[in-house]
Amino acid sequence: MANAYEEIVTKIENMRRFGKKTGYEISTELLSYLDFPETNYELIHIAGTNGKGSTAMFSASILSTKYKVGLFTSPHLISFCERIQIGTDTVFTQIPKKEVVRLGTLVLDICAKHDLEPTMFDITLAMALLYFKEEGCDYVVLETGLGGRYDSTRAVSKVPVVSVITNIGFDHMAILGDTLEEIANNKAGIIRNGTQTVIGEMAQEAREVIIRSCETQKSPYIFAEEVPDDGLLSLRLSPYQIENAKNAIAAVRLLEEEFDVFRGIKCAKWPGRMDVISKDSFIMVDGAHNPQGVAALKKGLKLLYPGEKFTFIVGVLADKDYASMMEQMVSVANRFLTVTVDSSRALTKEELAKTISSYGVSAEVYDKIEDAISHGKTFRDKIVIFGSLYFVGEVLELFKERD
Numbered sequence: 001m002a003n004a005y006e007e008i009v010t011k012i013e014n015m016r017r018f019g020k021k022t023g024y025e026i027s028t029e030l031l032s033y034l035d036f037p038e039t040n041y042e043l044i045h046i047a048g049t050n051g052k053g054s055t056a057m058f059s060a061s062i063l064s065t066k067y068k069v070g071l072f073t074s075p076h077l078i079s080f081c082e083r084i085q086i087g088t089d090t091v092f093t094q095i096p097k098k099e100v101v102r103l104g105t106l107v108l109d110i111c112a113k114h115d116l117e118p119t120m121f122d123i124t125l126a127m128a129l130l131y132f133k134e135e136g137c138d139y140v141v142l143e144t145g146l147g148g149r150y151d152s153t154r155a156v157s158k159v160p161v162v163s164v165i166t167n168i169g170f171d172h173m174a175i176l177g178d179t180l181e182e183i184a185n186n187k188a189g190i191i192r193n194g195t196q197t198v199i200g201e202m203a204q205e206a207r208e209v210i211i212r213s214c215e216t217q218k219s220p221y222i223f224a225e226e227v228p229d230d231g232l233l234s235l236r237l238s239p240y241q242i243e244n245a246k247n248a249i250a251a252v253r254l255l256e257e258e259f260d261v262f263r264g265i266k267c268a269k270w271p272g273r274m275d276v277i278s279k280d281s282f283i284m285v286d287g288a289h290n291p292q293g294v295a296a297l298k299k300g301l302k303l304l305y306p307g308e309k310f311t312f313i314v315g316v317l318a319d320k321d322y323a324s325m326m327e328q329m330v331s332v333a334n335r336f337l338t339v340t341v342d343s344s345r346a347l348t349k350e351e352l353a354k355t356i357s358s359y360g361v362s363a364e365v366y367d368k369i370e371d372a373i374s375h376g377k378t379f380r381d382k383i384v385i386f387g388s389l390y391f392v393g394e395v396l397e398l399f400k401e402r403d
Contacts, residue, residue: 005097008104009080015120023145023152026122031155033110034126037133038156041070044141044251045156047148047187048166048200050292051244054270055166055200056143058248061090062264063139066257070132070140072125072153077272077287077393078400084128086135090267095131103127121145125152149189159194162251163219166244168206169292170321180206188213197221198250201243224250231262238274238300272392274300277399282382283373285396287389289316291324297386298328309334311381313372314352315341315391322347325387326356334381335362337372341391369394 031038044059046052053073060071064087071092076082081094107126111118118126125142132140142160144151168184184206191197191213199210199221214221227246237245245265252259272287274297288297301310312333316322326336336356338349349365356363366372369391376383385395 004101008101008108011108012080012104012120012123015118015123021117022150023119023122024150024154026116026118027125027152027155029114030107030111030116030118030122030126031129031157033114034107034130036157037129038140039158040133041137042139043156043158043160044139044162044164045144045153045160045190045195046141046164046166046247047144047151047190048164049169049183049187050290050296051166051200051240051247052143052164054241054244054273055164055247055251056141057270058245058265058268059164059251060085060087060092060139060141061268062248062252062259062261063141064088064090064092065260065264067138068136070128070135070137072128072132072140073143074121074124074145075389075393077389078397080124083124084131086132086137090264092269095128099131100127103130106130119152122152129156144187144190147189148187150186151190154190159192160190161195162198162254163190163192163195164198164200164224164247164251165190165202165210166200166247167240167292168202169290181209184209185213191217191219193217193219195219196254198224198247198254200224200247222250222254226250227253232265235266236304237265238296239303240296240300241273271396272389275396277396281377283376284382284384285392286384286386287392288325288386289320289388291321291328294325294328294386297384298332301332301384305382308332309381310384311335311337311376311379313337313339313369313376313383313385314356314387315339315349315369315394316347316352316387317341317343317345317390318347319345320347320388322352322387323355326352327359330356330359330361333361334379335364337376338363338365339367339369339372339391341388342394343388343390346388369398 071085084095224246288294338352340349353363
């Protein structure tokens, strides 16, 4: 089974990252050949620049205190199976490898039969929606991949009961647009007539676009920041996780049912988000990979560890605004240790160190994450690792192997 699983995942991951058609077009056609499995459960749809994965996990966890819930997210950090999970009573289980083989083969065969050219994301979404139908889920929480209007998840034929737009910032600008208004307009594409919408905290110019979309689609909307902080502060969540928890609480409140909200939030587990993976020698990992995410991480560090400075281990992708990301962290850094991410899109450790050094902070390069961590431990600082979800995944896998 291991070989079959690895083979099918390799096939899926080697599909093109962007297709000739939009994800919306391809997935609309693909789901029609699968008899629209998404019509068998209620949907909650989540888009945004930052926080949509955490919002999805919080939402699913709360819903699972009463229902069987499917959760579709991306990217994965260690295992492909992370993308497709089912939760009951706040306990979530990843799709078994044998089901990945079965459903992956089925969907790939259908694509070949009908001469479709899907991306990895299209394939994975179809597998997830089929699996959730077979497992009898009551609710499914869908996180968009990129954008909203043309995203594969927008192809679901059933209108979601709730749509959530989380914080919007500058990311994927070559695809989504150069201004917050353009990016917000793309994200707002998930808002449809018949859905209710939660609007997260964001810049006013982005918020105005979302509100106009809601009004055009006749979608009732609420603001997530109106959810009180009561109870959330006792969980010692970071500021941006409180924001994401509020998004989720606002979403489930629109369902007008009773849920054990506090337990759902408390039990939610979302690796790689201000995730302390070692306490003996303090090591935290965070998936911050754009300026907004880094700003949130910095805010969280200053709140939880006031007055401290850190040793940062970083690896980034070249298509990100890495200069702005690093500049923000200079004021709370004693030093940076740089590593090249294992990705064809990676920025080299030398180029990253050169950028950091230009801000007057020490930056040393390392060939391996293990070496950077070992050297980082020789200082008395807390170690914080960030820069890319791919990078965080490498670190988590490294620590999993050690365990």
